[in-house]
Amino acid sequence: MRVAVFGGGYAGLGVARHLEQSLPADVEIHLVDESGIHVVRHLLHRAIRRPEVAQSLSIPLRELLGRTIVDQRRVTDLDVEAGHATMADGSELQFDLGAVCIGAEPAFYGIDGAEDHGAVLHRAGDAARIREGFMPVLDDGGRVVVGGGGLTGVQVAGELATLATEHDASEHVEITILEQADAVPPGLDERMQEAIDEALTSAGIDVRTGTTITSVDADRVGVAEGKHLAYDQFVWAGGIRGPTAVGAHRPRVPATLRLSERVFGAGDAVEVIDENGRSAPAMAHTAIRQAPVVAENIARLVEHRRSDASSFEPRLDRYRDDDLGWTVSIGADAVAAVGPSILTGPAAVGVKTVVGAGYLADIGAVSEAIEHVREAL
Ligand SMILES: Cc1cc2nc3c(=O)[nH]c(=O)nc-3n(C[C@H](O)[C@H](O)[C@H](O)COP(=O)(O)OP(=O)(O)OC[C@H]3O[C@@H](n4cnc5c(N)ncnc54)[C@H](O)[C@@H]3O)c2cc1C
Numbered sequence: 001m002r003v004a005v006f007g008g009g010y011a012g013l014g015v016a017r018h019l020e021q022s023l024p025a026d027v028e029i030h031l032v033d034e035s036g037i038h039v040v041r042h043l044l045h046r047a048i049r050r051p052e053v054a055q056s057l058s059i060p061l062r063e064l065l066g067r068t069i070v071d072q073r074r075v076t077d078l079d080v081e082a083g084h085a086t087m088a089d090g091s092e093l094q095f096d097l098g099a100v101c102i103g104a105e106p107a108f109y110g111i112d113g114a115e116d117h118g119a120v121l122h123r124a125g126d127a128a129r130i131r132e133g134f135m136p137v138l139d140d141g142g143r144v145v146v147g148g149g150g151l152t153g154v155q156v157a158g159e160l161a162t163l164a165t166e167h168d169a170s171e172h173v174e175i176t177i178l179e180q181a182d183a184v185p186p187g188l189d190e191r192m193q194e195a196i197d198e199a200l201t202s203a204g205i206d207v208r209t210g211t212t213i214t215s216v217d218a219d220r221v222g223v224a225e226g227k228h229l230a231y232d233q234f235v236w237a238g239g240i241r242g243p244t245a246v247g248a249h250r251p252r253v254p255a256t257l258r259l260s261e262r263v264f265g266a267g268d269a270v271e272v273i274d275e276n277g278r279s280a281p282a283m284a285h286t287a288i289r290q291a292p293v294v295a296e297n298i299a300r301l302v303e304h305r306r307s308d309a310s311s312f313e314p315r316l317d318r319y320r321d322d323d324l325g326w327t328v329s330i331g332a333d334a335v336a337a338v339g340p341s342i343l344t345g346p347a348a349v350g351v352k353t354v355v356g357a358g359y360l361a362d363i364g365a366v367s368e369a370i371e372h373v374r375e376a377l
Pocket residue numbers: 006007008009010011012032033034035036037038039041042043044045073074075076101102103104121122151152155243245266267268269282283284285286287327328329
């Protein structure tokens with residue numbers, strides 16, 4: 001019997017690690033990932049200001065897994081009903097049970113020029129490209145426009161503003177976030193939004209909410225009111241869409257995380273409706289916490305199929321999206337929601353560092369965890 005996990009990010013790595021503990025030794029665990037690398041994506045923005053951390057945010061999946069077969073291929077089409085995957089090189093993989101954890105892709109919403117002119121922060125090498133694009137602005141002065149004030153947008157803006165301060169260049173570097181919602185980051189608790197807005201403002205970042213980008217060309221961004229804003233660097237952080245391999249949308253899964261008879265989904269690749277009927281946010285910590293539910297449900301189905309497959313299926317475990325808090329960094333500063341408290345300054349930076357290091361230590365990346373703490377000191 002073969003269980004295939006597609007994607008080795010927070011969700012996929014977690015699923016594979018849990019399956020290694022729970023599945024009988026003769027069940028094959030096969031993890032397909034296009035990069036073969038576990039990218040610590042929620043910290044990628046740090047590498048814009050501190051390029052030396054980039055290496056510790058990219059860890060070969062083989063170093064983090066035991067008996068799992070790590071298969072470096074790109075899935076282009078996933079038939080979740082048939083249990084069949086087609087890869088970019090034309091090869092195929094058949095599986096009995098599976099988990100779709102291939103994350104999301106940047107969404108451009110058909111905005112003319114956004115994809116052509118916008119730098120995105122999605123893959124490991126993107127932070128270096130954004131830094132490189134920022135260097136002339138740092139040297140000669142100018143404006144960076146960040147399209148989208150979600151977690152990625154505010155954290156990228158924060159790194160760029162702090163980098164400008166560190167180079168005594170904040171006088172002639174302007175960082176502007178354009179966000180169509182009324183507050184940044186959209187969807188967060190109001191008190192958290194206020195604290196983030198304050199941190200962005202004190203970092204010298206110009207936040208323009210209620211501003212919809214309608215077009216982007218080589219040196220200016222068009223906004224809905226028919227006005228334009230000139231830029232020297234444009235970063236697009238406007239949102240995510242589902243992966244191409246599952247039809248470019250995020251298929252909705254119920255609290256059991258079941259996508260089809262044989263496939264489960266977790267993380268950004270799917271939209272999870274939890275036990276309380278709430279849509280779980282596409283975040284690292286939700287992906288991490290969905291992984292054991294997927295692994296447990298796969299283990300129950302494996303056991304069922306290997307014993308008496310004609311009997312009723314076992315009850316499946318369900319995911320509940322408990323709000324465990326948030327941490328957002330704004331360059332060298334941070335904001336954290338811990339229980340009912342909103343922390344800012346060194347306390348929030350401490351929480352963000354501990355959470356990041358805790359995750360790395362948990363997945364067995366101990367030297368990377370130490371590096372993460374050292375970088376934050
Ligand atoms: C700059 C930035 C800052 C962020 N900050 C935060 C934060 O502060 N807090 C927070 O909780 N979240 C944050 N997020 C969001 C968080 O990183 C995502 O929600 C999280 O990565 C989702 O995990 P995942 O496992 O679903 O997908 P990913 O982590 O994206 O992993 C997907 C995996 O699938 C592989 N893959 C993709 N497509 C294919 C394919 N076709 N074939 C094979 N393999 C494929 C990839 O190589 C990757 O390993 C941030 C994201 C970014 C970009």
